[in-house]
Amino acid sequence: MAEVKVGLQDVVIATTEICSIDGQRGILTYRGYNIHDLAEHSTFEEVVYLLWYGRLPRPAELDELRRQLVEHRPIAPEMVDLLKRLPPPQHPMETLRTAVSALSLYDPEAEDMSLEANRRKALRLTGQMGTIVAAFGRIRDGQEPIPPDPNLNHAANFLYMLTGQAPDAETARHFDVALILHADHSFNASTFAARVTASTLSDMHSAITSAIGTLKGPLHGGANEQVMRMLLEIQTLDRVDDHIHRLLAEKKKIMGFGHRVYHTEDPRATVLRKMSEALGRRHHDTRWFEMSKRIEELMIREKKLNANVDFYSASAYYVMGIPVDLYPLIFAVSRISGWTAHVLEQYANNKLIRPLAEYTGPTNQKYVPIDQR
Numbered sequence: 001m002a003e004v005k006v007g008l009q010d011v012v013i014a015t016t017e018i019c020s021i022d023g024q025r026g027i028l029t030y031r032g033y034n035i036h037d038l039a040e041h042s043t044f045e046e047v048v049y050l051l052w053y054g055r056l057p058r059p060a061e062l063d064e065l066r067r068q069l070v071e072h073r074p075i076a077p078e079m080v081d082l083l084k085r086l087p088p089p090q091h092p093m094e095t096l097r098t099a100v101s102a103l104s105l106y107d108p109e110a111e112d113m114s115l116e117a118n119r120r121k122a123l124r125l126t127g128q129m130g131t132i133v134a135a136f137g138r139i140r141d142g143q144e145p146i147p148p149d150p151n152l153n154h155a156a157n158f159l160y161m162l163t164g165q166a167p168d169a170e171t172a173r174h175f176d177v178a179l180i181l182h183a184d185h186s187f188n189a190s191t192f193a194a195r196v197t198a199s200t201l202s203d204m205h206s207a208i209t210s211a212i213g214t215l216k217g218p219l220h221g222g223a224n225e226q227v228m229r230m231l232l233e234i235q236t237l238d239r240v241d242d243h244i245h246r247l248l249a250e251k252k253k254i255m256g257f258g259h260r261v262y263h264t265e266d267p268r269a270t271v272l273r274k275m276s277e278a279l280g281r282r283h284h285d286t287r288w289f290e291m292s293k294r295i296e297e298l299m300i301r302e303k304k305l306n307a308n309v310d311f312y313s314a315s316a317y318y319v320m321g322i323p324v325d326l327y328p329l330i331f332a333v334s335r336i337s338g339w340t341a342h343v344l345e346q347y348a349n350n351k352l353i354r355p356l357a358e359y360t361g362p363t364n365q366k367y368v369p370i371d372q373r
């Protein structure tokens with residue numbers, strides 16, 4: 001019997017030049033640049049360029065990418081109509097999955113598999129993802145979508161389209177950093193799903209739709225929402241210990257902890273912890289940060305499990321005023337850059353991804369006619 005690697009754990013299935021993770025030392029790089037450096041000095045737009053083109057842009061190149069992203073932010077009026085007509089979802093990720101799939105019907109190059117057309121589709125999808133999420137956020141509250149503001153960067157424009165108010169510079173920068181931190185993470189489940197779909201030479205929109213369906217799960221992009229729901233249920237710092245002890249005694253998983261690849265602190269959590277604290281202070285609401293800090297202490301002490309990217313992003317987004325059920329969609333607003341970079345890399349050197357399974361079912365069965373069963 002061949003060795004079975006359940007969950008593909010520790011299996012290396014391809015090479016990539018986009019992103020590296022050192023799970024032992026807690027080091028994440030995009031194209032060789034440490035995530036801490038990028039979080040401190042870069043912008044989301046610059047990171048998008050880096051992921052797509054493999055190097056940092058020169059000023060004119062960055063200006064051009066910014067201009068193109070701004071140009072592609074608006075969505076077709078038919079898409080707004082669609083968002084208005086779709087029934088209320090049980091979870092907003094259903095709407096995002098449907099909307100991104102529908103975008104291909106309005107994309108004149110949907111079936112054009114040339115590199116140039118695929119790069120343009122990556123641009124459109126990245127420009128439009130935030131517009132769809134913000135439009136959905138408003139429509140479901142009975143409000144009209146707000147058109148994008150070309151004078152705002154990607155992060156600030158998203159918060160503006162969602163809330164109707166341009167964020168202050170500090171909040172906008174924190175959100176920009178959150179987008180940088182979520183932009184890519186090598187062969188995580190949703191990126192892998194996108195690459196599997198792309199490896200059949202299916203189109204970019206299909207690959208991204210697969211990724212969104214995969215991101216939706218609570219073990220992946222749904223975790224940050226669950227973290228906030230837990231914090232809201234606990235409500236106060238003095239109730240944290242009892243709540244966490246009870247969940248652990250019931251052998252429940254605490255969302256936002258543990259990781260398949262990191263065996264030390266997730267370097268994104270290091271940045272997000274500081275962000276959650278700073279945003280809490282800025283918005284005069286540090287309760288969620290303080291509760292998170294206590295949960296983290298307990299989890300390290302009792303389970304030796306570190307916080308992952310989803311843990312502190314929850315309390316950070318909450319004080320920014322982002323509705324809790326939109327957290328996984330925010331993940332997609334950023335990760336679209338990494339997904340599309342991976343789809344382009346997959347197309348550039350494609351091999352159908354098709355693993356094997358060890359069959360463990362019954363053998364040598366004799367067919368029994370239906371009237372004799």
Ligand SMILES: CC(C)(COP(=O)(O)OP(=O)(O)OC[C@H]1O[C@@H](n2cnc3c(N)ncnc32)[C@H](O)[C@@H]1OP(=O)(O)O)[C@@H](O)C(=O)NCCC(=O)NCCS
Pocket residue numbers: 007218219220221223252253254255256257258259260261303305308309310
């Ligand atoms: C991320 C995750 C799916 C990785 O899973 P994995 O590599 O398959 O590891 P497992 O789920 O098998 O966990 C290994 C052990 O640690 C425990 N564990 C892992 N994460 C845990 C958590 N968040 N809370 C409590 N226990 C946890 C498991 O119960 C298991 O214990 P056991 O061996 O006694 O059964 C897992 O840590 C998890 O479910 N975390 C919560 C969801 C989350 O935050 N996801 C976002 C990831 S960025």
